[in-house]
Amino acid sequence: MDSSRGQGGIQLLLAAEQEAQHIVNAARAAKMTRLKQAKDEADKEIAQYRAHMEAEFQKKIAESSGDSGANVKRLEQETESKIHNLKEEASRISHDVVHMLLRHVTSVKN
Template sequence: MDSGRRQGGIQQLLAAEQDAQHIVGAARNAKMARLKKAKEEADKEIAEYRAHMEAKFQRKVAESSGDSGANVKRLEEETEAKIQQLKLQAANISHDVVHMLLRHVTSVKN
């Protein structure tokens, strides 16, 4: 009876080992499926984000290139205003500069 019990116990152990292998295999397969699904979802989110950022970039490029005429005009106006300001400053001090130069040229030092 002892050997029968042993045989039964061994059979139970073998059956339990096979069940454990099936459970581990199923868990491994489920884990791989979840990882694959997560990777696909992440790839999809990345593609959507990339498309969103690309569209945003293209809008900025279109805005800046479409505005280039206005930018050039604005820069020309700013430049002209700065030139007029510098001319006015030069006109204000030119009289003093001429007097200073005449004083230095006409003074004699030994």
């Protein structure tokens, strides 16, 4: 009777092991399903966010490009003004710079 009892116990353990394996496999499958669902939801949210940001970007581009001709003209005027000021300043101090360089080049120090 002990051997039949031992045999029954082994069969019971094998059945329990198989049931545990089925439970683990079901849990893994459920986890994979949840992960796939979460990834799909995240992809959907990313696409919505990207579309929203792209729309805002296009709106800003449209706003800034509407007066881009005026901006370009203003920048060209500012650039010309700065170039003119630099040339005037350079011509004003070039004589002093030349004298200073000549003085340093021609002076001998021991």
